[in-house]
Amino acid sequence: MKRIIRIFGFSLLILLYGFWQCFRSFSGVMSGGKMVRFILSELGMAASGMAIVIGISALLLCYLCAKLARRSQNTLIFLFTLCRRLLSFMMVAMIIFGGLAFIAIVLSELIWLATTVNLHRSSGKAIIFALCIIGSTLWLLFKSVGALRKCFALFKASASEIDGHNITEQQAPLLWQWIRQLAKQGQVVTPDNIVIGFFDCFYVTANDVRLRNSGEQLKGNTLYFPLTFAAMMSREEIAAVIGHELGHFTGDDTQYSLRFAPLYAGIQNSLDQISRTARGVSWIDRVVLYPALETGLWFLRSFHETVRYWSRIREFAADTAGARTASPEALVSALLRISALDDVINDCLEDVLTGKAKDNDILAGLVASASNLPALDVRPFMEEALTHPTDSHPPTSQRIAALNVTVSERLLNSAARKPDARDHQALMALIASDEGNIVASMAQNLIQRVKQHREALRARLETEAAQPSETKMFWIRTKDTWFFLAIAIILFAAGGFITLTARGGFEYIGWGMVAFSVMFSLLARKHYVDSRKPLYLFSEQGIQCQSVDGIFKWTWMEDAFEFEEMLGSLCIVFRCHSHVPLPEVHRRKSGIRPGKNNTYIITIPDPMFTGESDKRLKIKEQEFIDHFRQYYDSACAREALQEF
Known part of the structure; x- marks a missing residue:
């Protein structure tokens, strides 16, 4: 059911929203602006309807071909190749019609904004923001169609x-x-x-x-x-x-091995490449591109059991x-x-x-x-x-x-x-x-x-092992402490004044502001304490931070790092080898913290500083990641040289 929602959910929402827009356009006097909104809503409905029809046709095509493919291996090869070729055009059409439907609805809202609201500064910003969204969508459509054409139409099996x-x-x-x-x-x-x-x-x-x-x-x-x-x-x-x-x-069997096996093995790689190369703004990526990608995955899943049947x-x-x-x-x-x-x-x-x-x-x-x-x-x-x-x-x-x-x-x-x-x-x-x-x-x-x-490997390992030798400290910004403290003072003063002077229940608002001032003062205190000590200290052995007792060694980490954005900050997510004795990690202290599914998280605050406490230099997130990778590679190289 989730896959069906991912394929048709966005187009259905656009269709329903278009119906509502048409209903709104008919209410009252039909002006020029309302007529344009009505036409754009109609275009959005038509485009989303086409995306839905194409999606349903693609799913039915995959289902019927997968069932008929059990007749013979030649039938499997013919129908799989047919599906693959037709599906590439269907996926392109789904992306185009889904994107056009989204653009039409956004333009209809821009028309309403321009004709209903006086164009002062705030509405002008809203129009600029909407135009940026349209531009991002068009760019995503261009990249997605190019990636689909490259991965499907030009896919060829390479030599083993x-x-x-x-x-x-x-x-x-x-x-x-x-x-x-x-x-x-x-x-x-x-x-x-x-x-x-x-x-x-x-x-x-x-x-x-x-x-x-x-x-x-x-x-x-x-x-x-x-x-x-x-x-x-x-x-x-x-x-x-x-x-x-x-x-x-x-x-x-010869034709199966020669024609079908390389195509089936490579189609998943093609879908992965589309996802990597056609990734735009995250939420636009989800609503415009994902329906087509889910259709491609449906295609693979439809043939999976048939392929297993013939493999047996x-x-x-x-x-x-x-x-x-x-x-x-x-x-x-x-x-x-x-x-x-x-x-x-x-x-x-x-x-x-x-x-x-x-x-x-x-x-x-x-x-x-x-x-x-x-x-x-x-x-x-x-x-x-x-x-x-x-x-x-x-x-x-x-x-x-x-x-x-x-x-x-x-x-x-x-x-x-x-x-x-x-x-x-x-x-x-x-x-x-x-x-x-x-x-x-x-x-x-x-x-x-x-x-x-x-x-050659020994020479490379010796070079990597010798690279970072000194201890490197990383700090958070200290001026945030005074920012939180200023907010606490303002809230306390304003809350105290309201509490002493207001009547009729408004004094509770003052007490709430006082409570928030206490929270911000505690936050300022915590930030002050954290800023007086390095957030992370990199050495040849590992990472030292307030949340870890001792040293979190580089060699404990698996070489499979992921980078995710959490609460506005970039984070390094990693796992540790199952056989190593890990130290206790305190959740409420700054530094490395445990994540879900036996992972650990290193948060990279922006901005971050490096150097001694009296001479700190601001660095970018990528510079921190480069330092992290360098120290990790160096530690792994030293361990590998011991076993060489």
Whole structure:
């Protein structure tokens, strides 16, 4: 219901207000000004009515297309593409008609102001203010339409980036020969490219691919072959997984992967970009732009269940191809084993990326370290789903049930077995090349890139760690104390005079003014006390302030800062790591204060001053944020260098 209100609420209000304006225009004598108001109100009603009609049409279009898209994957692709193209024009029209309706109503009120009220100074200011609102609305319309056109009409899927090596048939004839045999046995399509690497798991893609380390561009169907997983799996398990992945290139699945998947994955990014680039005055932004954005989100939600429906069917069909390529038991064993090996492989790769790996032969070191670990526990992964770079999978238990495989102890023990060096040796024989040891060359290249990256990272961290070394103090303005005190004195004097001289109940007004004078005097006292001490004191260790006992350390904060405006002041909102012991924070004292949902808030008063107590310099809000970020980055850099 809230989404419906967000889409149609503004237009309905304009429509009802336009009806009321027309009724007001007919009352009394119809003058020239009233006739213009009547015409503008009619235009506002017509524009808001068009926005409502377009919104209803967009919702019905999304709903009907999402229902019809269950007929086939080709139907899904056609209807999704159709919806996406039509919806871009509908969203533009909703923004334009909503903005025009708003402008027409504001202009009608300006006509009333100009014809009914004498144009003295105050009414002139009101007209200028209304014209500013109209200008802001027009500017928002211009930006919004440009953002929609750019994000929807010009959206194209970019090439996927992979860290790996394109292994040709000349380099690994045995691997290609085996893949062709598997494709024939599973009745699936042979890939155009095979990329081997150390990261990610088995997957295929029909999109263009760019290799990160060489810059080589690949077109056609690409199979990613992860050496890390393959080195600890049997040949039959690898065959079942490859048969499953190549099954995605069969029938309608190819077009689904090539045309639909990148569009569906990128549409949310397009909507986010529209929201960021077409943001104007906050309240105008809500009433004019949000109905169109909500319509776009409705479009995504309408197709979400249909996409999940076809994703499940695709995965089950690909599982059938994998079982046909090897056996259903081999595929089930591979699914469970891949899930259990994921953490083991990630730990090994983390050692490589952090320079802690002792063996330059990444695969040999991985197999050796995994062999020393306890047996794998695959049972917890029965209800989990495998991760995939561009798609989603059903839970493993559902896939096992669809294959009609009974999970026996023998199958579980097979999936949970310790890595065997013979599997690693079989893999190396399969990708043996006359051009030398390709895997060793890849490992050496990766280690060299990691070394260069870490050297550059260390230099950057050392530079950041050395930047702010002195303690920096931040103060609030002291003259506000005298302002509050002056108000307290005036209220006390005026209230006292009224209390002593007034009769007939007016003396209570005087007592109220005296009470307010006490409140302002207490506020002046608090402000005086706060201004005598730094509001914030930044040091290498953290932040000191009146509300925190001790030091609020920089390293306690998560690197995800948000900036919000609260009660007229800009605030930094952040969270802390869950494992750190946080000090007590006093709500009624100045400084860092706790917020909602385990957040903390740093308020930036305007104006703010920095320096010693006897020599303070005024700074802007952005300068304070820059200091805050610099001290935070420096502390994080010092902590990272300790673990380097």
